[in-house]
Amino acid sequence: MEARHEVQRRQIRKPDHPTLPELAEPLHAEVPPLPAYLVDTYSWAYLRPRSLRLLDRHLVVNGILWGNYHALVRAACREFAKGDHVLQAASVYGNLSSRLATRIGADGFLDVIDVAPVQVAHCRRKLAGHDNVRVRVADAAIPGKFQYDAACCFFLLHEVPDAQKRQIVNALLAAVRPGGKVVFVDYHRPVRWHPLRPVMAAVFRWLEPYAAGLVSRSIMEFADRAQDFHWRKETRFGGLYQMVVAQARRCELAVGGGMAQSGIVRAT
Numbered sequence: 001m002e003a004r005h006e007v008q009r010r011q012i013r014k015p016d017h018p019t020l021p022e023l024a025e026p027l028h029a030e031v032p033p034l035p036a037y038l039v040d041t042y043s044w045a046y047l048r049p050r051s052l053r054l055l056d057r058h059l060v061v062n063g064i065l066w067g068n069y070h071a072l073v074r075a076a077c078r079e080f081a082k083g084d085h086v087l088q089a090a091s092v093y094g095n096l097s098s099r100l101a102t103r104i105g106a107d108g109f110l111d112v113i114d115v116a117p118v119q120v121a122h123c124r125r126k127l128a129g130h131d132n133v134r135v136r137v138a139d140a141a142i143p144g145k146f147q148y149d150a151a152c153c154f155f156l157l158h159e160v161p162d163a164q165k166r167q168i169v170n171a172l173l174a175a176v177r178p179g180g181k182v183v184f185v186d187y188h189r190p191v192r193w194h195p196l197r198p199v200m201a202a203v204f205r206w207l208e209p210y211a212a213g214l215v216s217r218s219i220m221e222f223a224d225r226a227q228d229f230h231w232r233k234e235t236r237f238g239g240l241y242q243m244v245v246a247q248a249r250r251c252e253l254a255v256g257g258g259m260a261q262s263g264i265v266r267a268t
Contacts, residue, residue, distance in 0.1 A: 075234075080183075091123040100152065141168050157169070157222075165213065169219065178248050185243045188242035190238050
């Protein structure tokens with residue numbers, strides 16, 4: 001049965017990743033407008049070239065995550081395999097993208113999207129040495145028509161309003177093939193005794209106004225069709241961080257080896 005699933009997976013996957021000229025082209029003919037919440041709340045962090053130079057440093061990124069950045073990146077990368085076609089839902093400070101590109105190898109393909117052109121340009125410069133990567137302008141809530149083996153959402157959900165959280169979660173779940181997975185890494189409500197709990201409460205209140213909607217709910221609650229996926233969750237650093245993996249249930253095989261009309265095996 002597993003061999004049959006693997007044959008089915010190979011038949012429906014895109015045979016080759018885009019050629020190099022295609023890697024520089026955005027999916028949309030017109031660049032989507034910047035979301036109001038991004039402009040109003042995070043211009044200082046993501047839309048100013050000087051901020052990019054100051055914040056996109058390993059010491060800074062690791063410090064912001066209390067020394068946990070590299071461990072979280074390693075945990076996320078372990079979920080992907082050689083040859084995977086992966087969607088990364090937003091440019092990320094640090095070396096996550098390069099680690100993902102290395103993890104999936106030359107036969108894999110990493111598609112990095114971000115709604116901010118300045119972030120796309122910055123990410124393209126960082127990943128210029130990777131031939132298996134495309135970086136393009138797109139909203140994570142509307143990633144495009146492609147289907148992927150997997151998707152990675154690394155510290156994005158806490159930065160968007162709850163309505164956008166739902167849109168992004170649903171869009172990423174819809175972007176993976178049957179049997180594929182979406183890996184979410186983000187903040188989580190720490191345990192009561194955590195010494196950083198009051199500190200992070202102040203950080204969320206003053207700098208991350210949309211984080212409360214994430215740490216007070218499970219990521220699965222934002223999925224409209226959560227029953228179509230197997231969900232796995234682990235927390236780290238006293239519960240301050242979480243990694244949630246949603247794996248799409250495999251398509252039913254119709255009589256004669258074809259795909260069933262339903263497309264997804266639902267939970268019972």
